[in-house]
Amino acid sequence: MTTMTTAEAIVKSLKLQGIDTIYCLPGLQSDHFFNALYDHGKDLNIIHTRHEQGAAYMALGASLSTGKPNMFSVVPGPGLLNASAALATAQSIGTPVLAFSGQIPSKAIGKGFGLLHEIPNQTELMTALTSWSASIHNANEASGKVAKAFKLMKNHGCYKTVGLDCAMDILSQSEEAELIGVEEIDYLPVDDDAIKRAAKLLANAKNPLIVVGGGAQEASEEIRELAEMLQAPVNSNRMGHGVMDSRHYLAMRHPCGHKLWKKTDVVIAIGTRLQTSQMAWGVDDELKIIHLNTNLQELGRINKPAVALHVDAVRGTRAIIDALSTISEIRSSREDEYSALKKRFAEEISVLGPQIAWLSAIREALPDEGIFASELTQCGYVSRFAFDVYHPRTFVDTGFLGTLGYGFATALGAKVANPDVPVVSISGDGGFMFTVQELATAVLHKISVVAIVFNDNAYGNVKRDQIEVYGNKVIASDLHNPDFVKMAESFGARGVKVTSPEKLRVALKEAFTADGPTVIEIPVDELPAPWEFINLKKIR
Numbered sequence: 001m002t003t004m005t006t007a008e009a010i011v012k013s014l015k016l017q018g019i020d021t022i023y024c025l026p027g028l029q030s031d032h033f034f035n036a037l038y039d040h041g042k043d044l045n046i047i048h049t050r051h052e053q054g055a056a057y058m059a060l061g062a063s064l065s066t067g068k069p070n071m072f073s074v075v076p077g078p079g080l081l082n083a084s085a086a087l088a089t090a091q092s093i094g095t096p097v098l099a100f101s102g103q104i105p106s107k108a109i110g111k112g113f114g115l116l117h118e119i120p121n122q123t124e125l126m127t128a129l130t131s132w133s134a135s136i137h138n139a140n141e142a143s144g145k146v147a148k149a150f151k152l153m154k155n156h157g158c159y160k161t162v163g164l165d166c167a168m169d170i171l172s173q174s175e176e177a178e179l180i181g182v183e184e185i186d187y188l189p190v191d192d193d194a195i196k197r198a199a200k201l202l203a204n205a206k207n208p209l210i211v212v213g214g215g216a217q218e219a220s221e222e223i224r225e226l227a228e229m230l231q232a233p234v235n236s237n238r239m240g241h242g243v244m245d246s247r248h249y250l251a252m253r254h255p256c257g258h259k260l261w262k263k264t265d266v267v268i269a270i271g272t273r274l275q276t277s278q279m280a281w282g283v284d285d286e287l288k289i290i291h292l293n294t295n296l297q298e299l300g301r302i303n304k305p306a307v308a309l310h311v312d313a314v315r316g317t318r319a320i321i322d323a324l325s326t327i328s329e330i331r332s333s334r335e336d337e338y339s340a341l342k343k344r345f346a347e348e349i350s351v352l353g354p355q356i357a358w359l360s361a362i363r364e365a366l367p368d369e370g371i372f373a374s375e376l377t378q379c380g381y382v383s384r385f386a387f388d389v390y391h392p393r394t395f396v397d398t399g400f401l402g403t404l405g406y407g408f409a410t411a412l413g414a415k416v417a418n419p420d421v422p423v424v425s426i427s428g429d430g431g432f433m434f435t436v437q438e439l440a441t442a443v444l445h446k447i448s449v450v451a452i453v454f455n456d457n458a459y460g461n462v463k464r465d466q467i468e469v470y471g472n473k474v475i476a477s478d479l480h481n482p483d484f485v486k487m488a489e490s491f492g493a494r495g496v497k498v499t500s501p502e503k504l505r506v507a508l509k510e511a512f513t514a515d516g517p518t519v520i521e522i523p524v525d526e527l528p529a530p531w532e533f534i535n536l537k538k539i540r
Contacts, residue, residue, distance in 0.1 A: 001176040006166060007036035009142035009177045010100075014044075016143075016181050017150040019071060021045040021062065021416060023055040027075035029102030029117060032171035047416060047445055050437040052079045054409045056086030056099070057435065061413030063095045064396050065371055067218060069153040070417070071098035076165065077117035080125065085403050086410075087129045091161040093214050093239060093399040094295065096153035099130065099163040106137075106167035126163040133163035137170060139177040147180040156188050156312035158295035188294060188311045190319050198268070198290045198307045199323035205266035205288075208232040209257065214239030214399065215271020215294060217392045219313035223270065224248070226321050231331045232268075233260060233338055238374075238384055240272060241395035246388035249335045249342070253385040256345050258536040268292065268320075269305075271313045275400070278302045282540035292316045354527050355382040361501035362424060362452070363388055365508035370422040371396060371414050375407035377428030378460055378527040385533055405434025408451050412442055415449045422450070422512045429455040429481050439491040442517035450511040452504075452520045453484050456527075464529060488519035497521045 004012070010033065014022075022044055026034045037046060049055040055072040062070040074083050080101045090097040103122065104115045112120065119125070126133040132152050136142045145164060152159035202208055208230050216223060220243050227234050227250045234244040235257030244251040252260070254276070261281045267274075268290040283289070283303055291298070291305040292313065299308040309316050349356065358379050366372065372387060373396040374380040389395045396414055398406055411425035432453045442449060463477040488495030494514055498504045504522065511518035 001178050003174055003176050004139055005032065005036065005172055005174045006136060006139040006142050007032040007171040008040055009139045009179065010136065010146060010166070011036045011040045012179055013143040013146035014071070015041065016179060017069070017146060018182070019044070019069070021047060022071055022073055023047045023049060023058040023062075023413065024073040025049055025052050025055050025075070025079065026073075027079060027102065027117070029075050029104060029168040030073060030171070032168065033073065033102070033166075045416070047441065049441045051435070052082035053086055054412075054435055054438040054441060056083035056090075056097075057406050057409035058413030058416065059097050060086050060090045060095060060406070061373070061396060061410035062417035063090070063097050064410070065393050065414035066417050067096070067393060069096040069098060069150055070413070071100055073100045075102050075117055076104060076122055077119040079117065080122065081119070084125075084129055086406065087161065087163075089398050089401050089403045089406060091130055092401045094160040097161050098149055098153065099126065099161075101126065101163070101165040102171075103135070103165045103167040105169045109167065122165070126165060130161045130163040131159040133165075136164060136166040139173060139175045142166075143178065143180040147183050151183040151185065154185050156294050157186070158297060187315065190311055190315055191309065192319075194307055194309055195316075195319045195323050198309060199320055199327060201266050201288050201290060201306060202230060202268065202320070203324060203328040205230070207260070207263050207265050209260055209264040209267045210234045211257065211267055211269045211272055211274055211277060212236050212240035212243045213270070213272025216240060216243045216313045217271070219270065219317050220244070220392045222314055222317035222321065226317055226324075229321065229324060229328065229331070231334045233257070235260070237276065238395070238397040239399050241389040241397075242392040245390050247390065249339045252338070252342070253345075255385050255533045255536060256341060258539070259341065259345070262539045266290065270317060273298050273301070275302065280536060280538060282538040284540045287540065349386055349533060352382050352386065352528050352530055354524070355379045355530070356386050357501045358454075358504065358522065359383055359387045361505045362426070362508065365505045365512070366422060366424055369394060370424065371411070371418060373407050373411035373414060373423065373425040375425065375427045375431050376402055376404045376461075377426065377431055377454055378524075378530070379426055379454055380407075381530045381534060383426070405431040408432055408449070409435040409438045411449045411451070412438060412447050415447050416445075424450045424452060424508070426452045426454065428460060429453055429457065429484075430459045430479055433481075436487075439488065439493050439517060439519070443492040446516055448514060448516055448518075450508060450518045450520065452522060454522050454524050455481060455484065456524050457481055460526070464526065484519055484521040492516070494518040495521070497523070499523065
């Protein structure tokens with residue numbers, strides 16, 4: 001037991017838990033926390049941003065690209081609200097992010113006095129945006145709650161995104177406190193009987209299909225082994241990209257999975273909700289679903305599976321492989337069949353030539369292990385099924401929440417967490433301006449992200465719908481933009497404009513060697529709609 005302030009106990013505990021970077025925006029209610037960081041956190045990397053959403057998105061990007069816990073710190077009230085879109089995104093896709101917020105003085109909480117940054121029910125807000133949250137009430141309990149937060153983020157259960165807050169007066173109080181180190185991870189038990197049932201279904205399946213999501217990112221090796229054993233395609237959509245190397249003949253994007261769905265007799269869903277396949281493509285009595293997920297609530301949420309496996313992807317998949325090895329015959333390769341399917345699909349999507357040309361240029365310039373941060377823009381939509389991904393955690397996306405504007409700031413966090421790996425973000429002119437101020441953060445901290453901005457002077461997707469669906473009733477979708485090259489240069493970043501995929505390829509290779517951020521503007525006209533390959537119809 002050592003006498004320390006609550007803020008000191010929090011900082012020391014964060015370091016014990018392995019935090020090396022804090023993304024933040026300081027303010028009055030967290031002054032004591034930052035004072036403790038100055039005194040006790042000299043070996044921590046403090047990345048301060050220009051907006052709270054930037055801090056939260058950077059923590060998100062760091063976690064998505066590494067699978068490890070990361071954190072951000074903001075002031076209460078408007079600070080936490082500004083970060084809420086990023087926090088909700090992290091929670092929705094099960095990303096280990098810790099939100100640490102200050103609070104108004106403890107005796108004023110819930111009183112409605114109208115103090116600076118006071119909002120009603122902040123505790124409830126934090127609870128709604130995380131899987132677990134708590135308030136720190138004194139120095140002695142600080143380390144225990146920090147340790148619990150990190151245990152929950154690392155556990156193979158349903159907790160991932162967590163929140164802590166602490167009142168400003170509590171942060172400065174001193175008392176004897178004990179520091180608690182890293183707690184042992186609780187692994188979910190493997191249900192041997194359920195594994196045997198799953199293995200039997202797969203062994204007897206004629207056309208099995210594996211569908212992977214973000215929860216399968218750590219099980220790439222096991223899933224490849226299972227796929228090859230079964231000669232089963234591995235279908236991914238956004239969060240599951242990279243689990244299977246796109247160059248493998250069994251790696252299938254979502255539209256190819258749709259083509260296979262009708263004749264699939266057993267599907268094993270690993271680390272995914274399987275929402276689109278079940279709700280949009282349809283299920284019937286002939287389709288047997290094996291659902292493997294660490295989140296118990298997802299098992300049976302849409303349809304009751306034939307076998308539910310409440311276990312992490314690595315241990316669950318490995319157990320299935322072991323069980324299959326004793327009952328399954330060696331299967332003939334289906335490489336010719338699936339390679340032909342992938343070739344036919346590539347021909348089908350050639351109607352999206354402009355987007356594919358830009359994405360191909362990025363893929364050719366980006367090293368295999370390079371990180372690509374997508375966005376809700378025309379090339380971003382196409383990247384979901386037309387951008388090759390070679391390694392886990394190298395395709396960064398928001399999943400179903402679709403948080404417009406997240407891309408650039410999230411890519412900054414990915415770069416900080418992976419300093420030796422090239423990182424590219426793509427944005428439309430609309431989404432890029434959501435976090436454009438973080439160019440200042442990138443320059444200050446020498447974060448060498450390459451930000452590609454496709455500029456059509458509109459919220460392009462909205463405008464297309466207004467023209468095509470609503471009889472050319474264009475409203476609130478045209479945009480007035482700055483000169484992105486000059487704007488980048490005014491921040492102290494590099495600015496480049498390119499007009500062809502070939503020039504983009506050259507610009508990217510130069511940008512990857514630059515010391516600091518680069519903005520590449522690409523003027524574009526209206527691009528062909530990708531929706532026939534995304535909004536796939538019911539087939540069962």
